[in-house]
Amino acid sequence: MKITENSALSLGKMLQSREISVIELLTEYLKETEAKKDLNAFITICRDESLKRANIIQKNIDDKVLSSPLAGVPMAVKDNICTKNILTSCASKMLSDFKPPYSATAVERLEKAGAVLIGKTNMDEFAMGGSTESSYYGSVKNPKDTKKVSGGSSGGTAAAVASNQCAYGLGSDTGGSVRQPASFCGITGLMPTYGSVSRYGLIAYASSLDRIGVMGKNMSDCAAVLSEIYGSDKKDMTCSVAKKTDFTSFCDLGIRGMKIGIPRNFFSEQTDAFVGKSVLQGARELEKSGAELYEFELPLTDYYLPTYYITACAEASSNLSRYDGIKYGFCQSGDELEQMYVKTRTEGFGLEVKRRIMLGTYVLSSGYYEDYYKKALKVRRLIKDSFDDAFKKYDLLLTPTAPTTAYNIGENRNDPLKMYQGDIYTVAASLSGIPAASIPCGKNQEGMPIGMQLMAPQLREDVIVRVGCAYEKITGGSVDE
Amino acid sequence: MxxxxxxxxxxxxxxxxxxxxxxxxxxxxxxxxxxxxxxxxxxxxxxxxxxxxxxxxxxxxxxxxxxxxxxxxxxxxxxxxxxxxxxxxxxxxxxxxxxxxxxxxxxxxxxxxxxxxxxxxxxxxxxxxxxxxxxxxxxxxxxxxxxxxxxxxxxxxxxxxxxxxxxxxxxxxxxxxxxxxxxxxxxxxxxxxxxxxxxxxxxxxxxxxxxxxxxxxxxxxxxxxxxxxxxxxxxxxxxxxxxxxxxxxxxxxxxxxxxxxxxxxxxxxxxxxxxxxxxxxxxxxxIKRIKNLLPELPQQKRQRYISEFGLNDYDASIITSEKELCDLFERTTALCDRPKEVCNMIMGELMRILSSLGKTAENLNVAPEKLASLINIISEGKINRNIGKDVFEQIYFYNVDPWEYVKENNLLILDDPELTEKTVNEIISENQKSVSDYLSGKQKAKGYLIGLVMKRLKGRADPKSVNEAVDKKLKQLQP
Structure with a gap:
């Protein structure tokens, strides 16, 4: 087994026990990034910065001032999460020269724990998409089959983790952007409760839905990373209720007596039959370990996608207005102010981003606000209530992460509605603010990974960690069995 | 229209x-x-x-x-x-x-x-x-x-x-x-x-x-x-x-x-x-806590200045139109307990200086302690009102202490009837034209003579005693 195939936590232990040095480990990963360039998982490789940093971290480990389980372990960060003085492009021409003078709180916290940033990962432009095909820097290829997409929008981080180009990574999840690519690439992706991890430094797509999420080889790694970034932050007013927690302490608690709800309507005809079967099979494995399974119906499922897309596009149309060519980023000059705006935004944004800005502008326009945006806010409330009700009966909900496995690159590119359909099972947790994860549960006939989604009540990431870890124990572990 | x-x-x-x-x-x-x-x-x-x-x-x-x-x-x-x-x-x-x-x-x-x-x-x-x-x-x-x-x-x-x-x-x-x-x-x-x-x-x-x-x-x-x-x-x-x-x-x-x-x-x-x-x-x-932080508002103040300090409506509204004037007025009054005198000094001297400089009451640099002390000195008859005006200017521009300034510059009122009489005699003898004007019925001439006496005494004489002395002398000269 190659050293880069180890989990982040085992690597952390090896570094603490000096089995390997930080530089040696980093060098191995840098070799992987060089060898797997074709997957296009990274926009930027931070070779010089990471080598410099590796020396500092090594010294801190040697001096015994840094004993975090992740100290010295290389991580990748999605390119919409700000990293000080390092290109943070959102995979857009618009920000293709943007180097923020600050780092996101989540990045700062991980760096304090000794993380070594190996690079910034590719993504759908401004996190809008489910296949990483809308990136200004080109599509990311799925490491399991390079003809297929890696999922999106955090497709770069997912592919990087799955192909051992980093030990773990950060993604962002607005409607499924951590969970779905995790599912497509066969890794674990965990989206924490809205407001439990600071959004400071996460470049906004839809502020009321955006979350930073963790992507790793297994649930224990995700729990360890989450433990470092979790908890309130004075720089984000919407991040004030969560307390710092060590989630790795939940890994071995088991799931005996845990009530797992399985919403029948998440296994409808639009779900690939093989996917549905594998997820249900996974549920039965959990039952064998002592969990109780309950089938039930969740209401309002037809409203998930319209509610999500109205809300997300509305907020996006406002959040992306600041890219006007005046202060930073791409600028195309014009004879008059308005002409400059039009040229800059026409040339600086890609098709999908423009589509969502147009949709969002429409639903907020006077005369339509009440019919669309305001109605979506109300329905969002009802969806959240329906999950609150479900969690009165069940500790956890179990569904497929996505209706299908990874599809071919280009297959859905010209059919945005079909692309949006892929978010059907992930957007509900986004709208409800609850934590959710995708864990690998088998492969289809073609060998493409299938993801099982676990959803828990607000601030109950511990339940997800317990179930995820229990499932890994049953199936004997992680990505490549 | x-x-x-x-x-x-x-x-x-x-x-x-x-x-x-x-x-x-x-x-x-x-x-x-x-x-x-x-x-x-x-x-x-x-x-x-x-x-x-x-x-x-x-x-x-x-x-x-x-x-x-x-x-x-x-x-x-x-x-x-x-x-x-x-x-x-x-x-x-x-x-x-x-x-x-x-x-x-x-x-x-x-x-x-x-x-x-x-x-x-x-x-x-x-x-x-x-x-x-x-x-x-x-x-x-x-x-x-x-x-x-x-x-x-x-x-x-x-x-x-x-x-x-x-x-x-x-x-x-x-x-x-x-x-x-x-x-x-x-x-x-x-x-x-x-x-x-x-x-x-x-x-x-x-x-x-x-x-x-x-x-x-x-x-x-x-x-x-x-x-x-x-x-x-x-x-x-x-x-x-x-x-x-x-x-x-x-x-x-x-x-x-x-x-x-x-x-x-x-x-x-x-x-x-x-x-x-x-x-x-x-x-x-x-909300209650913030309510308690609210200061007295201009209209309330205006009413209180009229009822509590006996100011007239005009003076009260001028002073309450500027927070800094209110502060000066209230703090000075608290020190000397002579609201009308304080009001007069603000409405008269302070406003005159401000308007001549084209300034507003903003960043006012007059210490209430000094103004109160000046008003006490005037009210107790220790200096003349006109000298008081000069002292106020000194306070405004040079931040002097009024009592020390008065002492250092010998501005205290004169209590010297002999000197007064002597000076009156000098002025009368030097200004025969005015005397005869007065005697022929021109009342104004008396004021002129009083003014000259005050001037020679550098403004320090008690105007009442100068007035009496001049009266007495002129009466003696009456045919």
């Missing part, structure tokens, strides 16, 4: 709050600093940054609302107002549309002796935009003002003439300064008033199409602009034409309004709830 029309006006006042830091970041708010020296990633809307609400802004807004008799919204939310302009770096302004912090208040104004209640429709919190500086070849942007907290105070359409508008703005300005919420300097743009004006035939109930006027730099200009616009609209109506809904920029130099934009193709600001700021809940306890 035709009497068959009446004017209906409402006012939107933007007041910059005097908080140390901006509304959503910790940048300073000082006026007049080098461009782009009071900015940070948050107030310039850099990607990934988030707003952090300055609690002081909420406190100031509640304070203002309470001072203007408003009801306070318990659960406050912010909304985004979206529009593109280079001075607005996020391309949206964080404001309040759906749930403004204060509603349904009023101010009582006194316009040309008539009292009137002006309704306050709402007050909301928002962030200011930056400033564009137009160069010969380029337009530059100064973001220092970005994120300076503003209150927008929206009146009901209760005004029918320019005097009422000025009375309202004067009263509002006083209250905002008194409560310490804003310094309200129109020249620096920390108080700006937009006037919504329409005219209608007297007796009509419906409001007619209105225009919005901006860019007036003083109350005087506001009054001029209001009169100009009312006449313009009336003449349009008299011609049987339609007033267009427009935003008008007032051109002070030319004394005319210039159309900035027509609102027929109305702006759509696509307001929606600001997702980056959690609702701000204001408890009853918090």
């Amino acid at each position: 035709s009497d068959s029309y009446e004017i209906v006006m409402g006012i939107e006042v933007h007041a910059e709050l005097s908080t140390e830091s901006k509304i959503f970041c910790s940048c300073a708010t000082k006026f007049g600093k080098e461009p782009n020296t009071q900015i940070c990633p948050i107030c310039t809307g850099m990607p990934g940054t988030l707003p952090l609400l300055n609690k002081k802004v909420v406190e100031f807004a509640v304070k203002t609302g309470l001072a203007l008799n408003c009801s306070i919204t318990k659960e406050n939310k912010f909304d985004r107002k979206n529009y593109f302009y280079p001075d607005l770096p996020k391309a949206y302004q964080i404001s309040q549309l759906y749930l403004p912090i204060c509603r349904n208040g009023y101010i009582e104004i006194n316009s040309k002796g008539k009292k009137k209640k002006i309704g306050i429709h709402e007050i909301h919190m928002e962030e200011d935009a930056g400033k564009l500086i137009h160069d010969e070849n380029a337009t530059l942007i100064d973001y220092n003002r970005c994120g300076v907290p503003l209150l927008e105070i929206v009146s009901e359409p209760h005004f029918s003439n320019g005097d009422e508008v000025v009375a309202y703005l004067t009263a509002l300005r006083e209250i905002l300064i008194y409560t310490g919420v804003s310094d309200c300097k129109m020249q620096e743009g920390s108080m700006r008033a937009d006037i919504n004006l329409s005219v209608r035939k007297r007796g009509e109930k419906e409001l007619s199409t209105r225009t919005e006027m901006k860019n007036m730099s003083s109350f005087k200009e506001i009054k001029r602009a209001v009169e100009y616009e009312a006449e313009r609209q009336i003449s349009i109506k008299q011609r049987g034409e339609r007033v267009l809904q427009q935003t008008i920029r007032w051109d002070e130099e030319k004394g005319i309004g210039i159309v900035m934009r027509s609102k027929e193709n109305a702006d759509d600001y696509r307001y929606f709830p600001e997702p980056d700021i959690m609702p701000v809940v204001i408890s009853d306890g918090e």
Whole structure:
């Protein structure tokens, strides 16, 4: 087994026990990034910065001032999460020269724990998409089959983790952007409760839905990373209720007596039959370990996608207005102010981003606000209530992460509605603010990974960690069995 | 102006709050600093940054609302107002549309002796935009003002003439300064008033199409602009034409309004709830605490000055029109317990000096202790009133201690009847012409002689004894 195939936590232990040095480990990963360039998982490789940093971290480990389980372990960060003085492009021409003078709180916290940033990962432009095909820097290829997409929008981080180009990574999840690519690439992706991890430094797509999420080889790694970034932050007013927690302490608690709800309507005809079967099979494995399974119906499922897309596009149309060519980023000059705006935004944004800005502008326009945006806010409330009700009966909900496995690159590119359909099972947790994860549960006939989604009540990431870890124990572990 | 029309006006006042830091970041708010020296990633809307609400802004807004008799919204939310302009770096302004912090208040104004209640429709919190500086070849942007907290105070359409508008703005300005919420300097743009004006035939109930006027730099200009616009609209109506809904920029130099934009193709600001700021809940306890912080307001003070200190209405309103004058008056009176004397010194000497220097009472540098001591010295008859005026000047300009100054310069009143008599004799003998004038019936000549005596005694003699001595001498000379 190659050293880069180890989990982040085992690597952390090896570094603490000096089995390997930080530089040696980093060098191995840098070799992987060089060898797997074709997957296009990274926009930027931070070779010089990471080598410099590796020396500092090594010294801190040697001096015994840094004993975090992740100290010295290389991580990748999605390119919409700000990293000080390092290109943070959102995979857009618009920000293709943007180097923020600050780092996101989540990045700062991980760096304090000794993380070594190996690079910034590719993504759908401004996190809008489910296949990483809308990136200004080109599509990311799925490491399991390079003809297929890696999922999106955090497709770069997912592919990087799955192909051992980093030990773990950060993604962002607005409607499924951590969970779905995790599912497509066969890794674990965990989206924490809205407001439990600071959004400071996460470049906004839809502020009321955006979350930073963790992507790793297994649930224990995700729990360890989450433990470092979790908890309130004075720089984000919407991040004030969560307390710092060590989630790795939940890994071995088991799931005996845990009530797992399985919403029948998440296994409808639009779900690939093989996917549905594998997820249900996974549920039965959990039952064998002592969990109780309950089938039930969740209401309002037809409203998930319209509610999500109205809300997300509305907020996006406002959040992306600041890219006007005046202060930073791409600028195309014009004879008059308005002409400059039009040229800059026409040339600086890609098709999908423009589509969502147009949709969002429409639903907020006077005369339509009440019919669309305001109605979506109300329905969002009802969806959240329906999950609150479900969690009165069940500790956890179990569904497929996505209706299908990874599809071919280009297959859905010209059919945005079909692309949006892929978010059907992930957007509900986004709208409800609850934590959710995708864990690998088998492969289809073609060998493409299938993801099982676990959803828990607000601030109950511990339940997800317990179930995820229990499932890994049953199936004997992680990505490549 | 035709009497068959009446004017209906409402006012939107933007007041910059005097908080140390901006509304959503910790940048300073000082006026007049080098461009782009009071900015940070948050107030310039850099990607990934988030707003952090300055609690002081909420406190100031509640304070203002309470001072203007408003009801306070318990659960406050912010909304985004979206529009593109280079001075607005996020391309949206964080404001309040759906749930403004204060509603349904009023101010009582006194316009040309008539009292009137002006309704306050709402007050909301928002962030200011930056400033564009137009160069010969380029337009530059100064973001220092970005994120300076503003209150927008929206009146009901209760005004029918320019005097009422000025009375309202004067009263509002006083209250905002008194409560310490804003310094309200129109020249620096920390108080700006937009006037919504329409005219209608007297007796009509419906409001007619209105225009919005901006860019007036003083109350005087506001009054001029209001009169100009009312006449313009009336003449349009008299011609049987339609007033267009427009935003008008007032051109002070030319004394005319210039159309900035027509609102027929109305702006759509696509307001929606600001997702980056959690609702701000204001408890009853918090409202009570802020209520206790409210100072006595100008109108209350005016009443008290009249009833408690016996000032007349005019003096009381002049002194209460400036917070600094009130402070000086009250603190000095507390020290010397001679309110009328204090009032006279402020209304007389202080106002004379200020007006000769073309200054206002702002940053007044007169120590109440020194003024009280001076007033005691005068009232106890230790120096003459005229010398007192000189001493006041010394206090104002050189910050002298009045008692030491009087002693050092030998200004104490003279208690020397012999010297007085001797000086009177000298003056009488040197001014025979005036004496004979007096004796032939010219009363004025006596005053002249008294003046000469006082002058020779360097103003230090007791005027009463000089008067008596001169009288006595002249009587002796009477045939």
